[in-house]
Amino acid sequence: MHQTVDSLLILLALAAVVAIGVRRIKIPYGTALLVCGLVAGQLDLVSGIGLDPSVVFYVFLPTLLFQAAVTTDVAPLARMGWTVGFLLVVGIPTTVFASGTLAHYLLGLPWATALLFAALTAPSDIAAVISILREMRVPPRLAALMEGESLFIDGIALLLYSTLLGVVLQPARTTDPVELVARFVWLALGGAMLGGAAGYVVSRVMREIKDHLVEVLLTSILAYGAYVAAEQLEVSSSIAVVTAGLVVGNYGLKHTISPTTQLTLMGFWDYSAFVVNSLLFLMCGLRVPLPSLRHFEAPILLAYLALHAGRTLCVLLCYAVTHRSRDGRLPRSWLPVMVWGNFYGSLSVALALALPAAVPERGTLVAVTFGVVLLSLVLQGVSLRWLIAWLKLAQLPGFKVEFDTYYGRMLAARGAQDELKRLHGQGLISREVYTHLRSRYQVKASRTERQLKLLYEKNRELEDREYQAVAAQMLRLERSLVTNAMRDRLLSEEAGAALLTEIDEALARSEE
Known part of the structure; x- marks a missing residue:
């Protein structure tokens, strides 16, 4: 033992x-x-x-x-x-x-x-x-x-x-x-x-x-x-x-x-x-x-x-x-x-x-x-x-990770500002606390936006990647809306199927 x-x-x-x-x-x-x-x-x-x-x-x-x-x-x-x-x-x-x-x-x-x-x-x-x-x-x-x-x-x-x-x-x-x-x-x-x-x-x-x-x-x-x-x-x-x-x-x-x-x-x-x-x-x-x-x-x-x-x-x-x-x-x-x-x-x-x-x-x-x-x-x-x-399937390493870090910080700062606004609107925090914390998060968000701008200027590929990601997200949104319309009988099965096929082909092309 x-x-x-x-x-x-x-x-x-x-x-x-x-x-x-x-x-x-x-x-x-x-x-x-x-x-x-x-x-x-x-x-x-x-x-x-x-x-x-x-x-x-x-x-x-x-x-x-x-x-x-x-x-x-x-x-x-x-x-x-x-x-x-x-x-x-x-x-x-x-x-x-x-x-x-x-x-x-x-x-x-x-x-x-x-x-x-x-x-x-x-x-x-x-x-x-x-x-x-x-x-x-x-x-x-x-x-x-x-x-x-x-x-x-x-x-x-x-x-x-x-x-x-x-x-x-x-x-x-x-x-x-x-x-x-x-x-x-x-x-x-x-x-x-x-x-x-x-x-x-x-x-x-x-x-x-x-x-x-x-x-x-x-x-x-x-x-x-x-x-x-x-x-x-x-x-x-x-x-x-x-x-x-x-x-x-x-x-x-x-x-x-x-x-x-x-x-x-x-x-x-x-x-x-x-x-x-x-x-x-x-x-x-x-x-x-x-x-x-x-x-x-x-x-x-x-x-x-x-x-x-x-x-x-x-x-x-x-x-x-x-x-x-x-x-x-x-x-x-x-x-x-x-x-x-x-x-x-x-x-x-x-x-x-x-x-x-x-x-x-x-x-x-x-x-x-x-x-x-x-x-x-x-x-x-x-x-x-x-x-x-x-095969060029990997996302951009290095500066892409740096971009994600700054982007995540900006999302966190903006989300915190929205939550502060909600709490203040419901009277759950005082105006002084709201103003102080909102200013702090505004400084953090502005600093992060400047860092993102510098990254965009140094690496033009990031803009292309962001465009592709947002375009794919919009296609998925389109697909969800068409599916909901078919479920609610606002679109016929034939028309909905044709639209879904068109959207899916565009999504597949965006991932190739």
Whole structure:
């Protein structure tokens, strides 16, 4: 026990050092942790601790899923609902089938085993991808699309993994395709209903409680309780946790939870996910059998290419189907990012280690999975920023951040002036207090406006960016007005549909 505690402290210290270092060298945190774990494993710096799959599934996974869900805004996802839905319902099975087919022919794996390998590598490293997208300030719709897909892909992939594992272990009992599909649908819907109901109940209970620490405790019980309850009811535990987190994050936080609780809750879950993610990547690095991977160089490379070929097929199919849709049109410049931004992460390693000994070619699957994850996090993690910049999808760094800072200060000052005016108009503050504070905020707003003017003069691109942003905002306003007019029967369906198509095409052009 003492040795385990010492090892955990060493891992946390390594995580802190890496977290500080990646701010300077600009590589994904997960990639740096994995490399650090590799070095620590080769030097035998940490002992007495291993990557137990049961710990990953029952301790780490609920935390990661709930944190990602509770911090996700469903409004952008709803606007991309058709595209996200297609990627999840059609895209993931297509990717698994295509990648599994290639793995069967290229690696010589049995059919069921090849499909199982494709399923266990389907989960993505959501934290690494989202951190890069936010840092590079890609278009909001692209970030929302990839975040939404990454949020649900783990649940769908785990369902496929468990289903295909049953096929591999008991082929005679699970060969009926209709039965497999029906079971898959029941697991997904059952998990969603359980998580949604639990999230709603906990949100309502939190509304009656005024203790922010107890409210945060309730969300912890919800995350792990939904996971365990789903396991007992034999429905999807991962989808249950994700749905519960979405309900709390988009209903509870906005309608039933106090601001103090919101700050405490978000801080708690951000910290928890940070610690869990750090330990998971470091432990993966410690477990990678680096010398033995040299015997699997060709299979690893072939598997890596097969997985990317399957992902490419999925993205191209989604582009072809949604290209003419009103809400989900994908600009062509997004497609390479959607393919290359699909990182294979630590969950795949845990799934590979959890494979029973009876699975054919288990040793090959584990080694190839380790190699694929290592390649993905190093190659894609380092180069994704370059790809985004080359495609000109990144917002202006440097002075754009400076512009946002000044712009935010101006908005805050103007908002404070408006609030002071409201309070004074209602007789809630004296004229002396109103005059004094209003003058202070006027000075702050005027100073910020001068700084913004200087930035505009130095960087003409800012004016173009602002024009594009405001123009896109006006197009979204037009869309909302047309939709409301159609709902109120002020516009016919035919005329409204034509107008919406015209507006959506203009929006898509503005984001290309």
